[in-house]
Amino acid sequence: MRKFLLAILVDNKPGVLTHVAGLISRRAFNIESINAGYTEEESVTRINIVVSVDSEWELEQVKHQLSKLIDVVKIVNLTEVDNITRELVLIKVRATAEARADLINIVNIFRAKIVDVSKENVVIELTGEESKINAICEVLSEYEIVEIARTGAIALSRGPVPVKQMQEN
Amino acid sequence: MRINGAQAVLESLKQEGVDVIFGYPGGVVLPLYDEIYKMKFPHILVRHEQGAALAADGYARATGEVGVCLSTSGPGCTNLVTGIATAYMDSIPLVCFTGQVATSVIGKDSFQEADICGITTPITKHNYLVKRPEDLLRTIKEAFFIARTGRPGPVVVDIATDVFRAEMDFDYPEEVHLKGYSGLFKGEECAIDAAVEALLQAKRPLAFVGGGVTLADEAEDLRAVIKKAGIPVCSTLMGLGCVDPDTEAYLGMAGMHGSYAANMAITGCDLLIGIGVRFDDRVTGVVKEFAPEAKIVHFDIDAAELNKNVRVDYPVLGDLNWSLPRFAKKLAACGVDLPARFASWREKIAAMHASHPFSYQKRNGVIMPQQVIETAARLSGDDTIFVTDVGQHQMWAAQFCPVSAPRHFLTSGGLGTMGYGLPAAIGAKIGRPKQKVVLFTGDGSIMMNCQEMATAADNGVDVKIVVLHNHLLGMVAQWQRMFYEHHYSQSQLHGHTDLVKLAEAMGVAGVHVEKPEDLEKALSDALSREGAVLIDVMVPEDADVLPMVPGGKRLDEMILEQEAAK
Ligand SMILES: Cc1ncc(C[n+]2csc(CCOP(=O)(O)OP(=O)(O)O)c2C)c(N)n1
Numbered sequence: 001m002r003k004f005l006l007a008i009l010v011d012n013k014p015g016v017l018t019h020v021a022g023l024i025s026r027r028a029f030n031i032e033s034i035n036a037g038y039t040e041e042e043s044v045t046r047i048n049i050v051v052s053v054d055s056e057w058e059l060e061q062v063k064h065q066l067s068k069l070i071d072v073v074k075i076v077n078l079t080e081v082d083n084i085t086r087e088l089v090l091i092k093v094r095a096t097a098e099a100r101a102d103l104i105n106i107v108n109i110f111r112a113k114i115v116d117v118s119k120e121n122v123v124i125e126l127t128g129e130e131s132k133i134n135a136i137c138e139v140l141s142e143y144e145i146v147e148i149a150r151t152g153a154i155a156l157s158r159g160p161v162p163v164k165q166m167q168e169n
Numbered sequence: 170m171r172i173n174g175a176q177a178v179l180e181s182l183k184q185e186g187v188d189v190i191f192g193y194p195g196g197v198v199l200p201l202y203d204e205i206y207k208m209k210f211p212h213i214l215v216r217h218e219q220g221a222a223l224a225a226d227g228y229a230r231a232t233g234e235v236g237v238c239l240s241t242s243g244p245g246c247t248n249l250v251t252g253i254a255t256a257y258m259d260s261i262p263l264v265c266f267t268g269q270v271a272t273s274v275i276g277k278d279s280f281q282e283a284d285i286c287g288i289t290t291p292i293t294k295h296n297y298l299v300k301r302p303e304d305l306l307r308t309i310k311e312a313f314f315i316a317r318t319g320r321p322g323p324v325v326v327d328i329a330t331d332v333f334r335a336e337m338d339f340d341y342p343e344e345v346h347l348k349g350y351s352g353l354f355k356g357e358e359c360a361i362d363a364a365v366e367a368l369l370q371a372k373r374p375l376a377f378v379g380g381g382v383t384l385a386d387e388a389e390d391l392r393a394v395i396k397k398a399g400i401p402v403c404s405t406l407m408g409l410g411c412v413d414p415d416t417e418a419y420l421g422m423a424g425m426h427g428s429y430a431a432n433m434a435i436t437g438c439d440l441l442i443g444i445g446v447r448f449d450d451r452v453t454g455v456v457k458e459f460a461p462e463a464k465i466v467h468f469d470i471d472a473a474e475l476n477k478n479v480r481v482d483y484p485v486l487g488d489l490n491w492s493l494p495r496f497a498k499k500l501a502a503c504g505v506d507l508p509a510r511f512a513s514w515r516e517k518i519a520a521m522h523a524s525h526p527f528s529y530q531k532r533n534g535v536i537m538p539q540q541v542i543e544t545a546a547r548l549s550g551d552d553t554i555f556v557t558d559v560g561q562h563q564m565w566a567a568q569f570c571p572v573s574a575p576r577h578f579l580t581s582g583g584l585g586t587m588g589y590g591l592p593a594a595i596g597a598k599i600g601r602p603k604q605k606v607v608l609f610t611g612d613g614s615i616m617m618n619c620q621e622m623a624t625a626a627d628n629g630v631d632v633k634i635v636v637l638h639n640h641l642l643g644m645v646a647q648w649q650r651m652f653y654e655h656h657y658s659q660s661q662l663h664g665h666t667d668l669v670k671l672a673e674a675m676g677v678a679g680v681h682v683e684k685p686e687d688l689e690k691a692l693s694d695a696l697s698r699e700g701a702v703l704i705d706v707m708v709p710e711d712a713d714v715l716p717m718v719p720g721g722k723r724l725d726e727m728i729l730e731q732e733a734a735k
Contacts, residue, residue, distance in 0.1 A: 022290035064473035073349040
């Protein structure tokens with residue numbers, strides 16, 4: 001299994017998310033994460049999906065099937081170009097008096113942030129590549145994790161060319 | 170001039186050249202039905218919404234135009250679903266209008282509310298929910314454009330009932346602006362050159378043609394290609410009619426119930442040229458062993474079809490309108506007498522087909538189903554549109570009907586929808602009133618939409634309904650006979666249904682035929698008579714569709730008629 005991050009530019013119309021999600025389910029594609037948000041253009045939404053596939057053929061299928069959706073304007077496989085990928089995670093951890101110092105240490109090592117503190121818990125925020133996010137989750141699993149929220153990956157290409165001007169690859 | 174949304178819908182349909190709607194009324198579409206009444210817009214009242222979608226489908230397949238159906242919200246639109254899925258699987262252009270509850274109560278489980286866009290997302294090319302009057306005209310324009318261009322398909326337009334009442338100017342857009350869809354599918358010239366080169370290198374090439382050729386109205390260029398290449402050719406179920414059956418080395422249908430020669434040629438060829446096909450599992454047999462010795466050329470409009478089911482060596486992406494004429498031209502200009510080069514291979518395959526044609530054994534005192542098809546096809550004349558339901562009779566029709574032109578054999582290929590036949594035949598006859606329309610159906614399938622006999626009778630739609638009455642869900646029973654130790658679980662229809670009486674009760678003439686000596690006369694009388702007729706022909710229960718490639722087998726591992734007869 002290999003993972004690829006696809007940036008999908010879609011026309012920002014009602015129903016577009018249903019169409020994308022519906023297609024993924026109907027074609028039984030393996031999606032690791034999916035997220036969507038506004039872009040520099042009002043009429044365009046950017047959906048980022050991380051898809052895991054067994055072969056190049058399967059990846060081609062994912063791209064071609066998604067391309068067929070009327071609302072899909074463009075798909076670029078960012079894994080294939082020089083890129084910066086980031087994910088954001090919020091982790092709520094039980095912070096007993098004795099654990100607190102350890103947690104602060106871990107946060108510092110990972111260059112994470114504590115964004116909320118209460119008597120019983122802290123909320124840690126970390127941005128980074130998936131491996132780094134996985135690593136902090138792993139380390140914190142020694143403590144009592146109350147809940148985790150992850151955004152899934154987003155990415156941009158390096159250099160001046162935006163996805164909307166790239167060749168579909 | 171200010172008009173209301175309902176009028177605007179009908180005016181839009183006129184702009185799109187729509188000459189008939191197949192539909193069924195209900196609460197939220199009453200404003201639209203009121204305008205249909207006032208404008209006298211041509212409308213066929215079906216007896217079940219599934220019939221509306223399937224009639225629109227039959228209309229579209231027979232004419233090449235977009236079929237239009239209309240239903241109310243909730244149960245009305247959910248009844249369309251099977252028809253929409255049928256059209257989707259065979260890439261048939263439909264625009265399905267559905268009424269939706271008022272904008273203010275969408276999402277509140279209102280009376281007769283169903284999220285038809287959500288429901289039909291996986292079975293439409295695209296769908297729309299129209300909540301704002303200002304979106305109505307653009308949406309309809311886009312819907313027709315999307316349905317009929319590129320790889321065609323059904324589009325659902327769900328309209329909130331308040332939009333029908335809203336006042337607006339009728340200002341129908343001339344053009345469509347879709348960021349992600351142009352409707353143009355031109356490929357690259359070099360892909361065609363590569364296909365030509367592959368053919369020049371080949372020793373045993375075979376063409377394999379499908380419904381895409383019909384959808385693109387490209388049969389003529391296809392025939393030119395076959396002629397210039399001089400290669401044997403076989404078809405999918407959906408491709409029947411694209412090649413003239415009298416063409417030398419035309420092998421008929423390939424696949425599960427395909428001809429011996431077609432399946433052997435696929436297995437033995439060294440170049441398979443697929444044109445407008447999608448390598449469905451009913452045609453490939455076990456896909457890993459499909460065309461094991463061949464390089465594959467694939468002409469298709471849809472990039473997602475290339476390499477979807479089989480690995481393609483020479484993809485030719487693009488509209489067949491673009492690629493096939495070029496391919497024909499390049500073959501003509503290649504400087505090689507291809508028909509001479511491939512003569513011995515072509516003749517060998519043609520001889521194989523001649524010695525293993527589709528065949529069956531006649532029996533004394535009973536009418537064989539294949540005989541009914543042969544006789545009806547012979548008596549119907551050249552320009553007849555044949556329509557089928559789903560089951561054994563469908564496969565026999567595919568085997569024994571000589572289909573001479575595209576749009577003359579209408580069948581639910583991809584979805585295999587029982588109940589398809591009668592409404593589709595009605596739609597076809599309405600779209601092509603001058604042509605004879607003959608439906609082959611089974612005693613199982615006809616019951617799935619038998620209510621549409623009333624539609625045919627009440628609208629004077631002249632369809633001939635030939636029932637191959639075997640008192641079985643025959644195709645199910647065949648599988649049970651072959652693979653489930655003759656356990657005829659829930660596949661027997663030994664009840665009391667009298668199809669002749671049923672037809673007569675709805676105003677369709679009915680004829681019962683039992684004896685072989687009566688068949689010819691009964692069919693010829695019925696076929697030459699005015700108006701809808703149901704011909705109920707008794708056939709034996711134990712006939713099998715052969716040849717057959719059992720599930721999970723290679724195409725050359727067929728059970729043959731000759732062997733089964735022993
Ligand atoms: C709507 C639907 N339900 C079930 C099936 C499964 N099925 C395929 S063929 C068949 C039997 C068809 O019987 P009949 O119409 O009498 O035709 P025959 O095979 O006897 O010619 C059935 C049940 C189907 N294709 N469509």
